[in-house]
Amino acid sequence: MASTTTLGLRSGVATGRAAALARRNTGWVFLIPTLVFFIGWQVYPILRVLWMSFTDFHFLRNQPANWVGLQNYAAALADPVMWTGLWRAVIFTALFLPGMIFLPMLLAILVDRVTQPVLATTYRLILLIPAVIPGPLIFVLWKWLYNFNIGPIDYLLVQTGLVTAQTAPQWLGDPRLILPAIAIMEVWWGLGYHTMFYLAGLAGIPHELFEAARVDGSNEWNLFWHVTLPRLRPILLVLVVLRFGTAMAVIDEYLILGGFNRALPTYTWTVYMWDTAFQLGDWFQGYAAAIGWIGAAAMLVVVAGLFWVFRSRD
């Protein structure tokens, strides 16, 4: 009996270890698909491009690539086209970010105040309409809106007499207007999507805080500055970091709406990188990779700064 009990106890221990091992390995199994995708489509390309940036790799050449150390980086840092392109991306980001951050916040605060459920839902639906339109259709729509010859914006401006057919704004051709024009398009496109972020954040703020603040005599501005904004800091951090990255890395819109004219502000560092990698000469992808890494490093520095600015102060 004792042996049976002992045996049972031993088999119970063995079963327990096997079960623990199985439970531990189950976690890994469920992670495998994500890991495969993350490593294969994110980590590996990044490391590959990093390696490429230290070589003289030309995609169209039949010679093996050679290690050149920091030569590509030195050339890129001395390349005025790269710096001009980086600066243009900074300008676009400066135009785009405030609209993408503060306008949705304001709209969310206003929509959050609507107490009538049907009306609140209606506002949310209207705001989300641009978000569900596919990108190519967005470009087609705004390309038509901004068209100098037949677009409705310039047509209305000419009709009102503010401009003539000769002096109407060239939204997609005037170097002073093209970046603001694209920024307006992007803000409109993302307005509803980002408003939902803020609405979710506002829903998490206890109403008691507002009531207590009002009892203490706070006005609307004080409520916003001392109650709402601090509680929205995590949302702000996410949106600012995400949108900073996407704004600096914009390329599709520039290629579709600006082409490869280097005189236009749409010829940014990303377009230059693409041009170098897939169009110019023998496609000097080692150099293009160095341009990409310099831009990425600059962005990482700014992102680190953003994390410090939006750090928790509790």
Added chain:
Amino acid sequence: MAHAPGRQTDRRLSRRQLLVEVGAPVVGGLLAVSMAPAGGALAAPARVAPLAQTTSRPLTPTFYQWIIDLHPSVPQVNDAFKATAPLNFQIAPVQGFGIDRFVAEARDKNSTWDVYVGMTPFVEMSSLIAADVIEPWDNYIPQDVLNDLIPSIRNECTVDGHLYSWPFLLDIIIMGWNAGQSSQAGISSMPMTWDDVLADSQQVVTSGAAPYGVVFDAHGWRSLAPITHSISTNVYTPDLFFDFTSDPAIQALDVMKKMKALSAPNVLNPGTTDAGVNDTPDENAFAAQQATYYVKYQNAPLRFAATWPDPNQLQLGPLPKPQGGEGATVFWTTGACLFKYGQNKDQAAAYMKTLSYDPGIWKDSISGTPTAHPGQLPPYQSIYAGWNASPPDWMQNWVPLVFSQLQVARAIPNQKFGLTQFNIGQPYWEKYITGEESDPHVAMQAAFDAVQAQAKQSG
């Protein structure tokens, strides 16, 4: 009961576990793989002799999307060809003038497709040859077809004595105009010189027949190069770069500046699709009947006049020239290239012969269809001889006029910067057109220097 020391009771994976037990080994392995030694993974395959043909699949041609859009007869040709051999027709997954997919497959000694219809020699042919993606048609194109090619077109498609492009669709830079507007302005003849164009355009504007007198496509290969050729075609350096600093090029730039003054204010803007080369402001202006005279390849005025209430108002004619000028223009063909690592090469040649000689393709192209009127022309002498001998009832007056230009037209030479040199130089020469630079020599020297600097940087 107390747990034994070290026993993991929490089933969740901690971040530390994930990073230490999985991330570090994997990233280390990836680093090792990525650091391919020189001559390893980053090395391209050395050139090899043409491969023996294999036929494990049907003939698989791939087309640039716009060709199908403008030539709706192609599917009918494909259906007829399928009666003789299996055919797997596909649309190429390319944007703009992209060839990266083709190059990537060639590096793996592989090709999803057998033949690509959409290559323009001065744009991407040099790159495809350099990257060992394509092989010549020499061993496959029938001799009678080779001899039937118009000589200048055959030269355009030939590199080092080998025919790398099977030409299919011919475009020539010409002059189109809205005859209704020119008549309204009191103009009764076709402008033959650039001075005529400028004078007639001013008359159009002054009379109010149209807001703008003339429009042109600001891309250099569609305006600067052909206008230069109308003056002289001896404007290329020994290594086949366009010589922006040549006297004919500077004269052409001056013509463009004068045309800009009579043109739509946005005529220098890039297009808004396909990396800026399509949906250009000149197209919008001409389609909206806002400009009377139009300098571009023939299929542009044909396509956009089709939107007019009366498309018959469109007239086409040769590109003007200055007094004493050579009177040439620019032409190019869109053709087919043979993938080196493709299959069914004999069938590919049979297919291209069938396609390029199909009478329905040319009838629809010249006379138009409900969906398109591209006006692109064939590359074969025999077809024109047949039309001359027995003109079809659908033939249009502009065809002989446009074709006559081919006798004096010159293709932009094939080299790696054939097209991109104009992208690079454009910001500089446009400074003279906009008035930002007063000396055209300075503007053009800057354009030339920029191209040379880029060529040196790109290696």
